[in-house]
Amino acid sequence: MRIGELGQATGVDIETIRYYEKAGLLPEPARRNNGYRAYGASHLERLAFIRHCRALDISLADVKRLLEFVAHPEVDCGDIDCLIDAQLARVRARLESMRALERQLSALRSRCGARHSAGDCGILHELVAAAHGEACAYHRGVPPEQDKTATSDMASAGRRKA
Amino acid sequence: MRIGELGQATGVDIETIRYYEKAGLLPEPARRNNGYRAYGASHLERLAFIRHCRALDISLADVKRLLEFVAHPEVDCGDIDCLIDAQLARVRARLESMRALERQLSALRSRCGARHSAGDCGILHELVAAAHGEACAYHRGVPPEQDKTATSDMASAGRRKA
DNA sequence: TAACACCCTGTAGTCACTCCAGGGTCAAGC
């Protein structure tokens, strides 16, 4: 089949297919007389495998390693376990930080209900204040140098709340 | 303070600070006689604000918009709400897909316990089989064209299970 | 004087695509 048909069959953009070929994930297919790529069932399977792995958020580098295991089934599979374990660990860590993110954003969102000017916006105040708090490592320690550009917008935005 | 000190105070890499300047998020600081950047408290606050927003996974483009609200507090804040709402929606959608991902990966991981060859690895079989199932839209529909490169590794890896 | 930490600019690389310009190929309709 042609590249468009392969794309249709797998739901993969043809630019992405060519990209996978260039990246060495899909073997170069045969060509027709007119130069068009001619794919077979093996390419379709391989592409589906790649997309399935990508749906599991496995990096292309790791997909490449998995494809080598597929090509060499006699090899010890310990590395596959490691790869999936690492992937799982990454996903779990990201999941945890996304949960925290969601909490923070929800809290932030609840700070602003009715419409008013940005100067009175609880969200903006919260963002400025939180950033201010995080930067306090500096304020507690090193004293500010000469700062002729001061009178910061941020500080005044923060103060307007009080 | 110099760029290194600002970086230390905020925990931001100096390359990233320069990048924010080039991207128009941090105003160009004054320069010392030797050409070194000279930052003040306002820069520190602004940088802390940017990092706090980035920790909330807000894009630099949106951070830029928020910074404009900080600079113009008289503006109506409706857009801030929208921005945070959109951000929250994005985070929640990603959270949902990450949860699904975690479930899939856990299931996958449980397919392989003891050590053995890749050819007998449940993880690999599962990946191949799942990809095969997803590609079946093609197998059910269009019949395979001439494919002289067939006898796919994937198919044999899948079969070895049975 | 040398070593070393720090700073400068400008450019290129990362990941996984996505888009585009400028061209060739092919089947259908006039």
Add this chain to the structure above:
DNA sequence: GCTTGACCCTGGAGTGACTACAGGGTGTTA
């Protein structure tokens, strides 16, 4: 035979948010 339009080709650039590096200058200490 000609045009239209869908499809294909290559090579290169752009995305976001950094990160790394080359090749140089500056400042302090030994």
